[in-house]
Amino acid sequence: MKNINSKECSDSLTLKGLIAAKSRMSANHPSLAALSSKQSGIEAGIGGEQRVAEVLGRYKFPFRNNIFHDLSLSSDSYFQIDHLLKTPHYGVILETKNMAGSLEFRDNPPQLIQKREDGQIKYYESPVIQLERNIELFSAWLSERNIDFPLYGAVVLAYPKQHVEIPPADTKILFPNLVPPFVKSLPREGKGLDTSTFNWLSAELIRSHQTYIPKPVCESYQVPVTAIKPGVKCVSCGNIGMNKIPRSWHCPVCKVTNHLAHEQTLVEWFLVVKRTITNRECREFLGVDIHTAKRILLSMDLITCGTFRDRSYRMDFSKKR
Ligand SMILES: [Zn+2]
Numbered sequence: 001m002k003n004i005n006s007k008e009c010s011d012s013l014t015l016k017g018l019i020a021a022k023s024r025m026s027a028n029h030p031s032l033a034a035l036s037s038k039q040s041g042i043e044a045g046i047g048g049e050q051r052v053a054e055v056l057g058r059y060k061f062p063f064r065n066n067i068f069h070d071l072s073l074s075s076d077s078y079f080q081i082d083h084l085l086k087t088p089h090y091g092v093i094l095e096t097k098n099m100a101g102s103l104e105f106r107d108n109p110p111q112l113i114q115k116r117e118d119g120q121i122k123y124y125e126s127p128v129i130q131l132e133r134n135i136e137l138f139s140a141w142l143s144e145r146n147i148d149f150p151l152y153g154a155v156v157l158a159y160p161k162q163h164v165e166i167p168p169a170d171t172k173i174l175f176p177n178l179v180p181p182f183v184k185s186l187p188r189e190g191k192g193l194d195t196s197t198f199n200w201l202s203a204e205l206i207r208s209h210q211t212y213i214p215k216p217v218c219e220s221y222q223v224p225v226t227a228i229k230p231g232v233k234c235v236s237c238g239n240i241g242m243n244k245i246p247r248s249w250h251c252p253v254c255k256v257t258n259h260l261a262h263e264q265t266l267v268e269w270f271l272v273v274k275r276t277i278t279n280r281e282c283r284e285f286l287g288v289d290i291h292t293a294k295r296i297l298l299s300m301d302l303i304t305c306g307t308f309r310d311r312s313y314r315m316d317f318s319k320k321r
Pocket residue numbers: 234235236237238239251252253254255256
């Protein structure tokens with residue numbers, strides 16, 4: 001496998017949760033603004049990472065390499081790498097930022113200050129810190145596997161109109177098209193990894209990659225469960241409140257019927273409300289009786305926890321939904 005792109009399983013689950021939560025909240029709920037701003041941040045991040053992935057995908061390096069996007073690993077703690085480019089001689093970790101306006105990297109204390117065109121000023125954790133933390137955690141991950149391999153890093157600014165007012169003192173800042181020349185310019189010393197170790201490492205990275213499951217929106221944003229409108233959502237028109245008919249669901253708005261409509265609604269429960277669901281919660285959320293709820297929960301290939309009386313179910317998001 002040349003590269004993996006797990007973007008669909010991590011940021012897009014967060015995105016899916018935010019969009020689902022918003023669709024089930026009243027238009028004047030005070031938490032809506034926070035959800036929308038998180039949503040646009042994630043969308044921008046995905047856009048930036050795609051731009052970098054495209055540049056790397058198009059470029060033909062004159063040496064063997066593998067590129068991994070959005071890799072989630074754990075050593076001492078869990079960490080996520082936007083892009084990892086691996087050659088037999090070294091690895092390059094790229095941290096992507098996609099922000100408009102002019103940027104100032106402060107080193108002491110480390111901070112990223114964004115001045116937007118509308119005059120707004122925002123403060124962020126410096127991506128230099130995130131990059132250094134990732135390099136440290138990834139070297140620990142490699143040494144647990146007895147691999148001695150130099151690591152380099154850079155922060156990539158993917159937004160087309162980004163302007164850097166003050167760069168950080170010791171970290172490389174690149175625009176996407178400058179990434180390939182930077183990677184090529186790094187020293188290739190010694191023998192490097194032999195082919196079988198190089199291939200083993202690629203397989204090990206893929207094997208160790210973990211799907212990132214975001215916390216349910218209600219937990220992350222302290223939204224009470226009562227603010228989330230229950231009901232099966234119509235897969236055609238988005239109306240919440242399909243009616244149960246024998247062996248199927250019927251939408252009173254667009255008149256469509258769909259016998260699997262409850263599946264996406266339950267995915268929304270796990271992303272928005274709670275990691276687990278009981279038969280009672282399922283009944284209330286879908287608007288069905290105890291037997292239908294049981295049949296639905298058993299049909300969805302969920303992970304069962306607890307015994308008969310306090311049984312609950314969990315979704316395994318590493319399976320494709
Ligand atoms: Zn409908």
